[in-house]
Structure formats: structure tokens, C-alpha cells
Amino acid sequence: MDLLRETLTSAAHEQGFVLVGFARLNPLSEHEAFYRRWLADGGNASMTYLAKDPELRFDPRRLDARYKSVVSLGYPYAARATPTVDWRAEMRGRIAAYALGRDYHDVVKKRARAVGDVLRRLRPGSTTRTYVDTGPVFEREWASASRIGWFGKNTMILNREHGSYFFLAEIFTDVEFDATAEPYRDHCGTCRRCLDLCPTGALADGYVMRSELCISYQTIENRGAIPRDLRPKLGNWIFGCDICNDVCPWNDDHASDHSAGDLMPRLPEMLALSEEEFGRRFTVSAVKRAKRRGLLRNVAVALGNTRNPDAVAPLAHSIEAETEPLIRSHAAWALGEIGGSAARRALERALHDRDTAVRREAAAALETN
């Protein structure tokens, strides 16, 4: 390894990155046909930004003609073993491990920028630009081109040592680096655990993710109603989903124990969060991306999935007191899942709701009860 790469790798390690790779920028033409087909098949669901300026994704030199190389970085986060609690009895939701603690965008970007600063100091006059889950940039494709891992069937970048529990960051630069030499072999082999155990069937053969079926997409990116047939499959996930990471054998050694607390918050308390309380609780957390209306919509669905009669009172209260129709309509669905006379009474009241979607959900729920 030449001195520049060595110094930069040490600087990245000092910033907490466990994976560092280098690639020359060439058009990612082998990914172009795959990506265009995925878009044409609607794989991006409502994430229209993914269809914007795809040419920039295939060749970042269209963003800035000076770029010659990319430095790909992996920043680890702790996988969490599922706490041994009965989430239905205790009415607890589940939050994806990456969203615990401070929003990773802020943390990782700051650290990746510090690595870019070192590069500019070592090569005065050079230019760097850092991306962390932002901008029209292929992250996983560059990570695999930089040999920090392989593109797994769960559509994550996997590394033999670190599994898939790391965030990616990219530094594009006009400094010329040679590519990291050895190709990173695919170690999925004949395994298909992630495909078989995804509760919604969102992963398809050929390394394809159908976003509209994915719990992460539905609980974070979808701003509207969650399709009815998917709701029971969400289980208690209220922000993201870790299943296709958790079940991967390459992550076996990485899960640390964690108490239910912030990983599995109590759903009735979450359903009662006011806008101010939501802001206070999630201001520095990735969870704020779902916004209160999205998160509480998910909470209502999870409460329905508990099938726990104790969930009727908070759901019925939400239908009476909640101002957001999206949350009230999902609370109505949830009451239908739980059933019983108290749920039916609340649903009958909801037939007179001021919002059509709530009235429709209440009527549909009553039909099945």
C-alpha cells in the first residue's frame, strides 16, 4: 500500500471507520441496466428521488468532472439481540438497531469529512466531497467496487469480519488512487435465509429488493396509508426492520444484548406522544424521519398486531382525541384486528368520524367483527 493510502486508512481508523477501500471512478455500466430495470418495475415505490438523474449515479464524474477516485468507508454500529420479552403481552414495538442513539447521518458525515480534511492536507489543492446516504450517489455499488465487502442477497454490503452492521460513507476526490487490489468474493453461496425469512417477501432472487413490500420502506418512507394486506406482516416493527440482517449468518457474532427500553418502546405511551413530546424525544434520532404522523400510524398497526384487549383503550382514545386522520384510520384498522365489544363500540363511533378514510376503515373493520 502506498504511503498516502496508508496514512488515509489510519486517519479513517482513528475516526472509527473499520472498513476502508479505494476505487478508480469508472462508469458503473454493469449496474445501469439492473438499476433501470428495477426502476421500470417500480422497485423504488414512492421514492421518486431515486429515479431522478440516474446518469449521475452511474458516473459521479457527471457531478464533478474533476473526480478520479472514491474512498469508501464503513462505520460500525451495534446489532441488538432481540430482548426476550413477550411483545404482544407487554405491547412493545421494535425499532431498527441503526436508529438507536444519535442520527448516524450527523455522526458519520462529520467523521468522514474529517478523513477528507486529512486528504486535502496531504494533497494541498485537492478536492473532496463526502456523501452519507445523501445525493444521487450509489453507495453499495461503490463500496463493493472498493472491495470493502460483497453485495449480499439481502441487498446489503456484507463483510466477512463485520457482517452488515455498518453505515457507508463515500469521499469522492480528484486524487488518483489505485483500486484496492483483491476482488471481494461473494460469500452468500447457496444460503437464502434472508429471502426465506423476510416476513413480506420483499427480497427476490437476483439481489432484488421490492421496496413497496419492505417493512423499512413502509414504516419510514411511505407517507400515506400502509396497504392493508401488509399490516399484519409488520408485526411490532414501528421504525425500520432488522430481520434480513439478523438472520444472516455473517452477523451471528455481532448482536449484543440490549434491554427492551428504547429498542422496544411501549406502544400505548408512543401512541399518546404529542408533537412536542415527539420532537423532544427524537430530535437527534433517525426516527424523526418518519415524522410523528408516520410513526404513530406504525404504532397503531403494531398495537393491532398485538391482538391484546388491553390495546383497545389507547386505540379508542386515539380515534377520539387524535387530530391526524392517518393515525385515526390505522387505529380503526387495529381495533378491528383485536375485536371484542369495546373495540366494536369504538368503531361504531368512528363511523361518524369527520374523515372519509377513517369512516371507511371503521366500516371495513366492523364487517370482519
Ligand code: SF4
Ligand atoms: Fe424484508 Fe425486513 Fe429485510 Fe425489508 S428489512 S427486506 S421487510 S427482512
Ligand code: SF4
Ligand atoms: Fe447472503 Fe444468507 Fe446473508 Fe442472505 S442471509 S445475505 S443469502 S449470507
